[in-house]
Amino acid sequence: MDRTLENFITVLRRSGVRVSVSETMDAVRAVSLSGYEDRRMIKDFLAASLAKSQPEKLIFETCFDHFFSIADLNGSNGLSKERPETPAEPLSAPLTRMLLSGSGGGLALAFSEAAAGAGVKDIQYPHQRGVYMQKLLQMLGMNGLNEDIQRQAARGGSDAAALAKTLESMRDDLIRSARDLVDRQLELYASKRSEEMLERMLNNTNLSSLEERDMIRMQVIVQKMVKRLKDRYSRRPKTARRGQLDLKKTMRRNIRYGGVPFDPEWKSRKMDRPEVVVLCDVSRSVSNVVRFLLLILYSLNEVISKIRSFAFCTNLVEVSAFFERYPVHEAISKILSGDGLDIILRKTDYGRSLADFRERHADSLSRKTTVVILGDARSNFGNSRVDILRYISERSKRLIWLNPEAPLLWGLGDSEMRKYLPYCTLARECSTIHHLELVVGSLLRR
Amino acid sequence: METWSGFDNPEGVRKGLQNVGYIASDRIANTVYLASHLAKPILVEGPAGVGKTELAKATAAFMGVPLIRLQCYEGLDESKALYEWKYGKQLLYTQLLKDKLDRIVQGEMDLSESIEKLHQYDDIFFSPRFLEPRPLLKALQQKQGAVLLVDEVDKSDDEFEAFLLEILSDFQVSIPEIGTIEATSVPFVFLTSNNTRELSEALQRRCLHLYISFPDERLEREIVRTRVPDITEKLNRQLVAFINKVRQLDIRKLPSVSETIDWARTLVLLHADNLDREMVKRTLNTFLKTQQDIQVAESRLDALTEQTVREVG
Numbered sequence: 143m144d145r146t147l148e149n150f151i152t153v154l155r156r157s158g159v160r161v162s163v164s165e166t167m168d169a170v171r172a173v174s175l176s177g178y179e180d181r182r183m184i185k186d187f188l189a190a191s192l193a194k195s196q197p198e199k200l201i202f203e204t205c206f207d208h209f210f211s212i213a214d215l216n217g218s219n220g221l222s223k224e225r226p227e228t229p230a231e232p233l234s235a236p237l238t239r240m241l242l243s244g245s246g247g248g249l250a251l252a253f254s255e256a257a258a259g260a261g262v263k264d265i266q267y268p269h270q271r272g273v274y275m276q277k278l279l280q281m282l283g284m285n286g287l288n289e290d291i292q293r294q295a296a297r298g299g300s301d302a303a304a305l306a307k308t309l310e311s312m313r314d315d316l317i318r319s320a321r322d323l324v325d326r327q328l329e330l331y332a333s334k335r336s337e338e339m340l341e342r343m344l345n346n347t348n349l350s351s352l353e354e355r356d357m358i359r360m361q362v363i364v365q366k367m368v369k370r371l372k373d374r375y376s377r378r379p380k381t382a383r384r385g386q387l388d389l390k391k392t393m394r395r396n397i398r399y400g401g402v403p404f405d406p407e408w409k410s411r412k413m414d415r416p417e418v419v420v421l422c423d424v425s426r427s428v429s430n431v432v433r434f435l436l437l438i439l440y441s442l443n444e445v446i447s448k449i450r451s452f453a454f455c456t457n458l459v460e461v462s463a464f465f466e467r468y469p470v471h472e473a474i475s476k477i478l479s480g481d482g483l484d485i486i487l488r489k490t491d492y493g494r495s496l497a498d499f500r501e502r503h504a505d506s507l508s509r510k511t512t513v514v515i516l517g518d519a520r521s522n523f524g525n526s527r528v529d530i531l532r533y534i535s536e537r538s539k540r541l542i543w544l545n546p547e548a549p550l551l552w553g554l555g556d557s558e559m560r561k562y563l564p565y566c567t568l569a570r571e572c573s574t575i576h577h578l579e580l581v582v583g584s585l586l587r588r
Numbered sequence: 589m590e591t592w593s594g595f596d597n598p599e600g601v602r603k604g605l606q607n608v609g610y611i612a613s614d615r616i617a618n619t620v621y622l623a624s625h626l627a628k629p630i631l632v633e634g635p636a637g638v639g640k641t642e643l644a645k646a647t648a649a650f651m652g653v654p655l656i657r658l659q660c661y662e663g664l665d666e667s668k669a670l671y672e673w674k675y676g677k678q679l680l681y682t683q684l685l686k687d688k689l690d691r692i693v694q695g696e697m698d699l700s701e702s703i704e705k706l707h708q709y710d711d712i713f714f715s716p717r718f719l720e721p722r723p724l725l726k727a728l729q730q731k732q733g734a735v736l737l738v739d740e741v742d743k744s745d746d747e748f749e750a751f752l753l754e755i756l757s758d759f760q761v762s763i764p765e766i767g768t769i770e771a772t773s774v775p776f777v778f779l780t781s782n783n784t785r786e787l788s789e790a791l792q793r794r795c796l797h798l799y800i801s802f803p804d805e806r807l808e809r810e811i812v813r814t815r816v817p818d819i820t821e822k823l824n825r826q827l828v829a830f831i832n833k834v835r836q837l838d839i840r841k842l843p844s845v846s847e848t849i850d851w852a853r854t855l856v857l858l859h860a861d862n863l864d865r866e867m868v869k870r871t872l873n874t875f876l877k878t879q880q881d882i883q884v885a886e887s888r889l890d891a892l893t894e895q896t897v898r899e900v901g
């Protein structure tokens with residue numbers, strides 16, 4: 143397999159396009175069909191055989207343009223500018239001779255050899271740029287060029303001075319090209335790796351201390367996670383109820399055999415998708431966690447059959463309608479700001495909120511529902527109304543409590559968590575994206 | 589398939605498709621060309637109505653082979669997609685041949701001997717004669733090749749997708765009673781998807797991928813010209829420009845290329861040679877299909893028509 147293609151596939155993989163071995167083989171055959179002459183054809187061919195979805199196509203486009211602009215360095219980089227007249231004295235360094243002879247092709251070749259020798263491909267972090275540039279220039283023979291320039295300058299005379307000047311400007315061009323090359327390599331080979339590092343870090347950052355500038359990146363992470371969860375839970379396995387004959391189906395199916403039960407049909411049951419009721423504390427202390435929980439749950443519409451959401455602070459209101467009317471992001475920010483809601487955003491009152499729920503929305507509970515409550519259970523020393531939580535717990539399939547505080551703090555001060563705990567099927571600390579993933583995973587696992 | 593003369597180069601593919609009335613972009617022509625040489629299926633994605641299904645039809649017409657179409661839907665299974673036994677025929681034959689069968693087993697003393705005797709005649713009732721081929725099997729059996737279109741594969745179940753894999757990679761199917769049937773000549777396969785769900789990676793890996801988006805204005809004009817030859821050049825320019833403006837609006841269902849063509853036909857029937865506000869208003873429902881969308885467009889109608897006429901002239 144030729145090197146260019148191999149390198150290109152490496153670049154694609156590092157940028158997040160999954161390329162399998164069989165796809166690589168397709169690409170090789172495609173290239174052998176087209177050759178490298180027609181840029182558009184090779185682009186279409188590679189796009190068809192390597193990038194298999196719309197997002198991957200976009201990544202492919204950028205990678206292709208970056209990658210093949212480096213390969214295009216050959217002779218078209220402005221390095222071979224106007225040539226000075228032949229020098230009076232033979233110049234020793236090969237690089238100097240190459241520059242003066244104006245052979246763009248030779249220079250480009252030297253460039254790519256030097257880049258390979260310096261191992262520019264291994265660059266990982268932006269701060270390594272300097273090191274790799276030095277290495278690259280050294281491999282190129284910059285020292286010889288510098289000596290030549292000095293020698294010319296020292297010799298004196300207008301001819302020599304002019305020559306030294308031209309050489310200097312050529313050297314500057316050369317350095318600029320080297321910097322460009324290293325920059326592009328960095329973008330190609332390293333962006334993905336530093337991205338991964340950042341992602342790992344953000345995964346375990348406390349959501350309440352998340353900074354505004356990380357928000358967008360965070361949403362990307364959430365999207366990835368949603369996709370992972372969807373992939374894992376979107377299949378609905380049928381479980382056969384062993385030994386139970388489905389009489390109706392068997393009769394229908396065996397009509398073709400003249401009613402002789404030849405081909406029995408057994409009773410089976412499709413796994414239900416969970417129905418979810420979410421109660422979110424929207425006071426400031428937990429708002430970030432709420433934002434991401436809602437984002438995740440509403441993005442999972444394929445694996446969750448029904449979802450109703452409620453927001454509470456001093457009192458409780460239903461907010462499901464917002465998600466029908468607005469896109470998810472907009473709905474969430476509207477809810478968190480309390481825009482157009484009958485919600486009172488003063489002291490958090492769990493007792494009153496739970497009472498509101500029982501009074502007005504008890505119909506949302508059924509044998510199938512999973513109730514998720516997200517809040518720190520700090521009720522400002524009001525009545526905790528544990529009896530209602532028990533009522534909810536008894537009328538639903540599961541009750542999951544997510545608390546952004548660490549378990550050590552549960553029950554301290556005005557936290558009612560210890561009192562609520564006995565009625566929760568599951569109570570978890572939930573302050574990072576990683577926690578959220580675990581919790582949502584257990585929600586979907588039936 | 590490789591020997592097909594029209595597939596000598598991408599330009600030939602483009603011309604061939606054009607001859608049967610399909611205006612292909614370079615990307616489409618290149619991908620079809622590549623697929624023909626790698627003998628791989630093409631997975632075509634893109635918004636509704638950009639001509640995904642049409643591409644398969646055009647390719648079939650261009651190659652001069654039959655198009656065999658399998659429309660996917662939830663609950664589609666092997667018996668509807670691959671083959672089924674002709675139960676009625678089997679029953680009928682056993683009834684008709686009752687005497688014959690009686691004669692064969694005549695004189696045998698006990699059951700096992702009769703069965704032994706019957707076995708000499710092999711599985712006569714489970715032979716290809718009693719097999720009802722469904723689209724997939726039919727496509728494999730075509731002697732001169734075929735274009736197989738698996739339409740809207742995203743609508744089918746995961747199980748069916750998995751089942752497609754064998755056919756797409758080896759072009760063969762296994763029938764338990766008969767054995768493995770291999771393709772007499774490899775069909776050209778198109779799969780289309782509207783992205784209602786993500787397809788499995790295994791399927792993606794076996795296919796080449798082609799994304800068709802809305803064509804640019806130049807290409808769309810060419811498409812309209814080919815499909816509606818009676819249209820004047822001026823109207824064509826205005827109409828395509830207008831549709832492209834509508835696609836920028838915040839509407840639910842973007843007008844597709846086929847709807848552009850419908851609209852062009854409508855306008856030609858109404859003897860229009862110029863877009864004006866009244867005409868647009870009356871015919872808006874040919875390319876906008878929900879009341880909400882129509883309202884959105886109507887509220888901006890003056891600005892849109894004016895802009896279009898000003899820009900295009």
